[in-house]
Amino acid sequence: MDDSTKNAQCRKKRIAKIKKIIIICTFALIIIPIILCFLLFIKISKLENKINDLMSYTQSASIGEQKAGVSDLPAKGEDKVTNVKITDDPLNNEILDTQELSTDISTIITNENEKKVYLTFDDGPSDNTDLILDILAKYKVKATFFVIEKTDEASIKRYKRILNEGHTLAMHSSSHIYTKIYESMETYIQDVTEIQNFLFDVTGYKPTIYRFPGGSSNTVSKISINTCVSYLDSVGITYFDWNISSGDAVSTPLSTEKIINNVISGVEQENNAVVLFHDANNKLNTVEALPSILGQLTDMGAKVLPITDKTTPVQHKISK
Ligand SMILES: [Zn+2]
Structure with missing residues (x-):
């Protein structure tokens, strides 16, 4: 080889x-x-x-x-x-x-x-609406405004601002005059239709969330609230009451501390809290209570949310 x-x-x-x-x-x-x-x-x-x-x-x-x-x-x-x-x-x-x-x-x-908190403001818009919106923006939270019909320019701007900033624009009534609204089913339907059409006309948004003036458990209505609820159901409107009151509706203004205490002690007891506030010119204590309330809610780890069609309704027991 x-x-x-x-x-x-x-x-x-x-x-x-x-x-x-x-x-x-x-x-x-x-x-x-x-x-x-x-x-x-x-x-x-x-x-x-x-x-x-x-x-x-x-x-x-x-x-x-x-x-x-x-x-x-x-x-x-x-x-x-x-x-x-x-x-x-x-x-x-x-x-x-x-x-x-x-x-x-x-x-x-x-x-x-997770604790869910829905802050709701009734009776606006008012001179305080912008202050409330500023505070909500500062804390980066959304709320729900149950408004009534006001045709002045400032109010129309406020309806739009509520929507533009991602809050829920909801209906409270057109006139907020109990005797007129709850006079008959006819006047009731007229009032609901009016506020819904009015808000659609001025904002282009048709609201479907509603709060009865005085709440669904009010004792002033001459008509059956159950019949009103059936009507709301038939037109695709969901009503919300509240399970926590800030107490700011009383005629003698409540101190800021008392409002804060009412809300926080209420929220501590509720995992699905719908809190009632009022957005009115004479309710400045409500505005002043908000930063502290929002700060404490943040510390509690609560989630502050706007009411939507998907929110579980909080409704009072209707007696008639
Ligand atoms: Zn009201």
């Missing part, structure tokens, strides 16, 4: 070796990602099962708490997540092992237990 034959054989061997390495590398490059995908799939399935288990547990826990009459408000200083008693659950050990999953679940539970 001469040198050239030897060299040729060596070369062949080298090429065969390199081929082998290339084949092994290619194989590894295909197989390893497949194995990783498979492992990942198993991991995801396990996490999904844990989430489902935990969700069904938290649901049954919250039903249990409701049945037992336990308030779903977190106690002062108590973490919202611990409030649903996850730590008592046998699943807990596994959950604590999975930091990411724990964070996701915390988010879900926090959202479910």
